[in-house]
Amino acid sequence: MTYLAKRLLTFPLVMLGVSILVFVAIRMVPGDAITAMLGTEAGLLTPAQRQALAAYFGIDQPILVQYGHWLLGVFKGDLGISVIHGKPVLGIILERFPLTLELALLSMMIAILVGLPAGIFAATRTEKLSDLGVRIIAMIGQSTPNFVTGLLLIYALSAGFGILPTMGEFTPLTVDPLKNLGQMILPAITLGFAFAASVARISRSAMLDVLSEDYVRTARSRGAPKRWVIWRHALPNALIPVVTISGVEFGYLLGGAVLVEQIFALPGLGRLVLEAILQRDYALVQGCVLFIAFNFMVVNLLVDLAYVALDPRIRLGEGS
C-alpha cells in the first residue's frame, strides 16, 4: 500500500479516536454530566428538574447511545449549546475563528519572509560571522516562549517609545483593515519570531544538506554560477522540509495561540478555549477541542500531501 493511501485511510480512524477521547474526557470531570454542563448553576436544580434535564439531554441513556447521538450531532454541525454564552457552540467558534486564522497567516508570512532568506543566507556563508549571527538569533528565537517575547515587546515599545499596543475593542479585518492590522501586528511579530527561527534553522540545514549533494557539485564543476546553482538546483529541494515545518507550525497556530491572545487581549480561538475551561463551560470546551484537533489533523494531512507532491521518492513508499 502506498504511503498516501495509508495516510488517507488512517485519517478517519484517528479522527474517530479523537472524538472518543474528547467525549470520554469531558465525562471524567468530577460530578455528573448535568453539573458538568451547567457548572455552578446545577446546584440550584431540584431533583425533578435534574431528571427532566437528564432525559432532555439523553444523559439517562447508556454511554454508547449517548456517544452515538453526540457523534451524529457533530456530523450535522451540532456541537451543543454553550451554557455561558447561551448560543450554539459551533456559531461561537466560527465567530472567533477568522481572527485566529488571520493571526496564523500573518505570523507565517513574517516567518517565511524573514526566516527563509536568513536560513539560505547563513547556509551559503557557513562558519562565517554572518552565519553564526543567524544561528544565534534563531536559537534564541526558538528558546523564547511566545508570551515572553510578547511581554518584552510590549515593555520595549512602552519604555522606549512610549507606545502602548491598542488594547481596546477588537476590530475585524472586514470592518476596518488598517485598524485591524494595527492591532494584529504586534501579536503577529511575537508569534512570527519563534516561527521564523525554526524556518531559518530548517532552511539552513536543508540547504547545507542539498549543497553537499552530488548533483550540486556536478553543476558547479560544469561551471554553473554559484547563484544559479543555489536558486535553480538547491533551493527547490531544500524547500521540502521548510514546507513541512511551516505547515506543522501553521497547524499549531490554527489552534489559537492561547498565551499570545491572552497578552494582547485578542478574542481568538485560543482565548475562547481558555475562557471555556476557566468558566467550566464543558460543551464549549468539547466543541473547541474537537474543532481545533480536526483543523490540526487536516493541516497535517495537507502537509503530508504537499510533501508527497514535492518529493516523488516518498510516493513510491521509500520514505515511509
Add this chain to the structure above:
Amino acid sequence: MAFLRAIFSHPSGRIGGTIVLVYLVIALLGVFGVTPHNPLQQFRIDRLHGPSMKYLMGTDLFGRDVASRLMTAIGQSFLVAFASVAIASIFGTILGLTAAWFGRLWDGLVMRIMDVLLAFPAILLALLIIAIAGPGSFTSIAAIAIVYTPIFTRVVRGPALSIKGREFVDAARTFGSSRRYILTRHLLLNLVAPLTVQVTLALAWSLLTEAGLSFLGLGTQPPAASLGLMLADSRNMMETAPWLLIFPAVAIMISILGFNLLGDALRDIFDPKTRSRPA
C-alpha cells in the same frame, strides 16, 4: 567521562552544558530553600524596591525578594519539568519497546492511541487535561507527561524495530537469552542515544509549557513562586518595576536555551553524519 568530554568539546555543548549545570545548582538551592532571603517574607517598607546590594533583583509589590523568589521558582519549574519528562520517557520507552517487540495487535493498539494523542496541539491537550483534573503542580506534571509520552513512544519504536531485526538479537535469542534480557540489554542500551537527545529537548519544551501554564494561572498556585506566575504578576507593573519582568523573562529564556543547545550538541555527538557540521 569520555561522554562529558565530548559534550564540553562541542561548541554548543560547552555553552548549553554550562548553562544547564548552573541552573541545576540554582534549582537545588531554590528547592532546599538556600536563598538570600525567605522568598515568602514581605519586607513591607521595601515594596517595589529596585535592584540593589540588599535585594539583587529588587523586590515585588509585597516587598518579597525577587532573587530569592526566582531561585525557588527555578527549583519549582525544574521539579515539574524533570518529573514530567521522567514519567513521559519511562512510559514512552516501555510502550515503544513493547510495541516494537510484540508487534501485531499490541503494536497497532499502542500506536493508534499515540496517533490520537498526537492529533491534538500539545498545549491544547495539556489544557484539556487541566480542565478535567483542575489546576495545580501535580496536574501540570501529569498533563505535560501525557502530552510527551507519544513522542517518546515514537522515538523508541522506530529504532527498536530495526534493532530487533539485527543478527545479534537473533543470536541472543538462539542462545536462549530471556526476553527481558534482550529487551533491556540489547534493545534499550542501543536506544540510549536517541533517548538522551529526546530527554534534553523534552526538558526544554517542558519548562516552556510549565511557564505558560502557570502564566495562565493553571499551573503552580500562589503564594508558591514559579517563573510563569512571576511574569503574570509583572504585567501590570512593567513600567514602574521593569525588573519584575526582565529577570524572570531572561531566566526562562536562558534555561530553555541551555537545554536546546545541549540537545543539539548531543544530537551531533551521537549522529556521526552531522558530527562535522554543527547545526
